[in-house]
Amino acid sequence: MYVCLCHGFTDGDVRKALDGGCRSVAAVYRHLADRPQCGKCVPDVRGMVNEHRAGNAGGGVCHALPCGAAAQAETAA
Ligand code: FES
Known part of the structure; x- marks a missing residue:
């Protein structure tokens, strides 16, 4: 199911981002x-x-x- 119509990403895309290590809304x-x-x-x-x-x-x-570095900074804070 589409979550974001402006950017065309789905709930599956969000889950993959979360499973890949994104830990905040901003990181997603x-x-x-x-x-x-x-x-x-x-x-x-x-x-x-x-x-x-x-x-x-x-x-x-x-x-x-491209969010790897940002996610690392979040976990270090
Ligand atoms: S639906 Fe507009 S930014 Fe996601």
Whole structure:
């Protein structure tokens, strides 16, 4: 199902980003689309991030480009 119509990414794309190590809404957008445009999808992405956090308490580092460095900075903070 499409989550973001502005950038054309799906719930599967968000899950892959989360499974790849993205740990925040900002990291998901950096990975998939740089930044939100209209922002209507942000609550859905936030919900998916929170669900992922609840089900996966372990840490992680995003190895996917281009957000890998940003995700590492988030986990180091
Ligand atoms: S629907 Fe995602 S930025 Fe507009």
